[in-house]
Amino acid sequence: MKEDPGYYDYWPYENRPKIEWPNGAQLAFWVAPNIEYYELDPPANPYRTPWPQPHPAVSGYSIRDWGNRVGHIRQMELLDKYGIRGSISLSAALCDHHPEIIDMCEERNWEFFSHGVYNTRYTYGMNEQQERDMIKDAMESILKHTGQKCAGYLAPALSHSELTLDLFAEVGTEMFGAEGGFYSCDLFHDDQPTPIHLRSGKRFVSIPYSLEMNDTIAYLVQKVPPRQYGKALKDNFDRLYAEGAESGTIMCIPTHNYQVSCAHRIKAYEEALEYITGHSKVWVTTGREIASYYLEHYYDAALADISAKQI
Amino acid sequence: MSKLDNKYLHYPHRSYGMDHNRYEWSMLSTRPKVSWPEGKLLALWVNVGLQFFPLNQRGVPFKVPGGMTKPYPDLRHYSLRDYGNRVGIYRFLKAFDQYGIKPTFAVSTRLAERTPYLIDKIKERGDEIICHGYHMDALHYGGQDKVEEAELVEKALDGLRKMTGQDVKGWISPAKNESANTPDLLAANGITYFCDWVNDDMPYVFQTQHGPITAMPLSTELEDYFIILNNLHSAESWAEQICDACDFLLQEAKTQGGRILSLNIHPWVLGQPHRIGQLEKVLDYICSKREVWPAYAGEILAAFK
Structure with missing residues (x-):
């Protein structure tokens, strides 16, 4: 085990090269719906128990199923209304279980990125080959069912190994060259993109995907009331938007259909979306587009700046 | 990290639909529209848990949420739950009558055995009674002996049917x-x-x-216990969340057909003097909408079919 994962260097949030997003935008805004499949009776993993009760875990399984049966369309209609294309953090097995959802997202040109095969199959305990196979399986599923060259990764249930980012980038290169496997959502250290050190030396970035704004963290872990969550989204936006005039920032709302689409919560979410998209210097976009734009325009300048600031 | 068997990467249920055979995969938005009686759009299902939490709780295989948490005898939690069945429930009944609610009572069979006065009162009112298990510590759980569970189900249902005179058709574990x-x-x-x-x-x-039965949608997310005692939101916040849910479902019903607002509530939570006003406020708000149909769970199911 290591003291530090070694993915990035210390890089203070002051005097960095300024980022300007397309059309003079000062903030890049993306919404990342997690569309997940949890198994009712998954195999045991020695490091994490999937459900708190012995099989069948009715309460946990059924509310997540509600997200696919009922919640999905509600969030999708809302994102349509505010001109937002979702960047889906996808349990790849959902392509097999619920292709109707995949089709609806495809019709809207939403992005699919990998969130593993199932959200009840953890990386913990996998050897390098097994993790590589799991990552490749998910990327092949996305390609087969959507034609998309998967660019991003959020490890299933945020379960990682020391090699997770390396393996994802390498499988991406093997399948798609530089057009796949080039960004990660697994790191929460910054409000701007960060170049990531990989053993392959691939041009690869971490894109901010905020756990603080994640609806499941807010509702299930911090247990906040819906309108408090809505206010936090607006407050988060206000500060990042103001700072973005000087630095160029990113705001992400990671969501789950079984949380944010509930009838008692969707109003607070809609108010925040209306507020954010009502600002002129916001680039409403996807994870892949942010990462691609950054790699093309700012990645090299960032590397040079980071290097110059290492003491 | 120890090695996982390669079987961990095998996915035997990875195919169209669900990963089990209990029900079909189906998105709500693709189903035929439902109409409620008299052209109403939103069925209001007020479901009242009348629960018995025994003092000598076994806690097998877990301590039931809302049950005893202190060393025996946990008088604090026992008596505070009992408060609901002695005091809070009579505040509920007044509120229901004031707003024309048709409450469904989910009763622990052991409570019916212990409080015949309360059960007679509900029988006289003619409200629907469903079974909430034998008591709150008589849990149904994965790995439970099948014969033991079969006896438990039979004891709970036979007893409640006998005491209520109703052919109980509904169940909440x-x-x-x-x-x-x-x-x-x-x-x-x-x-x-x-x-x-x-x-x-x-x-x-x-x-x-033994043939198909119906799963009825009783929301946990909107429950008084879940919002007030699990999420630790105020009673005012509970009321605000219910009113927001009512507005949203009513709006959805206008384009997608009848919907159900299910409120699972407990007299030991909302029957407290400082919270009952929020329940009254919620019922007043919902029932002021002319598209709302207050109904028993069984009536909603009959109209759905």
Whole structure:
């Protein structure tokens, strides 16, 4: 085990090269719906128990199923209304279980990125080959069912190994060259993109995907009331938007259909979306587009700046 | 990290639909529109848990949420739960009558045995009674002995039917917890609908070894216990969340057909003097909308079919 994962260097949030997003935008805004499949009776993993009760875990399984049966369309209609294309953090097995959802997202040109095969199959305990196979399986599923060259990764249930980012980038290169496997959502250290050190030396970035704004963290872990969550989204936006005039920032709302689409919560979410998209210097976009734009325009300048600031 | 067997990367249920055979995969938005009686759009299902939490709780295989948490005798939690059945429930009944609610009572059979006065009162009112298990510590759970569970289901249903004179058709498991056999045992004992699964907003068909039964959508997310005592939101926030849900579902019903607002509430939570006003406020708000249809769970199911 290591003291530090070694993915990035210390890089203070002051005097960095300024980022300007397309059309003079000062903030890049993306919404990342997690569309997940949890198994009712998954195999045991020695490091994490999937459900708190012995099989069948009715309460946990059924509310997540509600997200696919009922919640999905509600969030999708809302994102349509505010001109937002979702960047889906996808349990790849959902392509097999619920292709109707995949089709609806495809019709809207939403992005699919990998969130593993199932959200009840953890990386913990996998050897390098097994993790590589799991990552490749998910990327092949996305390609087969959507034609998309998967660019991003959020490890299933945020379960990682020391090699997770390396393996994802390498499988991406093997399948798609530089057009796949080039960004990660697994790191929460910054409000701007960060170049990531990989053993392959691939041009690869971490894109901010905020756990603080994640609806499941807010509702299930911090247990906040819906309108408090809505206010936090607006407050988060206000500060990042103001700072973005000087630095160029990113705001992400990671969501789950079984949380944010509930009838008692969707109003607070809609108010925040209306507020954010009502600002002129916001680039409403996807994870892949942010990462691609950054790699093309700012990645090299960032590397040079980071290097110059290492003491 | 120790090695995982390669079988961990095998996915035997990775195919169209669900990863089990209990019900069909179906998105709510693609189903035919439902019409409620008299052109109403939103059925209001007020479901009242009348629960008995025994002082000598066994806690097998877990301590039921809302149950005893202190060393025996936990007078604090025992008596505070009992408060609901002695005091809070009579505040509920007044409020229901004031706003024309048709409450469904989910009763622990052991409570019916212990408080015949309360059960007689509900019988006289003629409200629907469904079974909430034998008592709150008589849990149904994965790995439970099948014969033991079969006896428990039979004891709970036979006893409640005898005491209420009603042919009880509905069921909620204590803590909404089940074993893999629970739906089969319920169907074998004459249950036609149960309310443990929270994966839909409308009724749907659930397969058992003894024929299909109906899963009825009783929201946990909107429950008083869940919002006030699990999430630790105020009673005012509970009321605000319910009113927001009512508005949203009513709006959705206008384009997608009838919907159900299910409020699972407990007299030991909302029957407290400082909270009852929020329940009254919510009922006043919902019932002021002319598209709302207050109904028993069984009536909603009958109209759905």
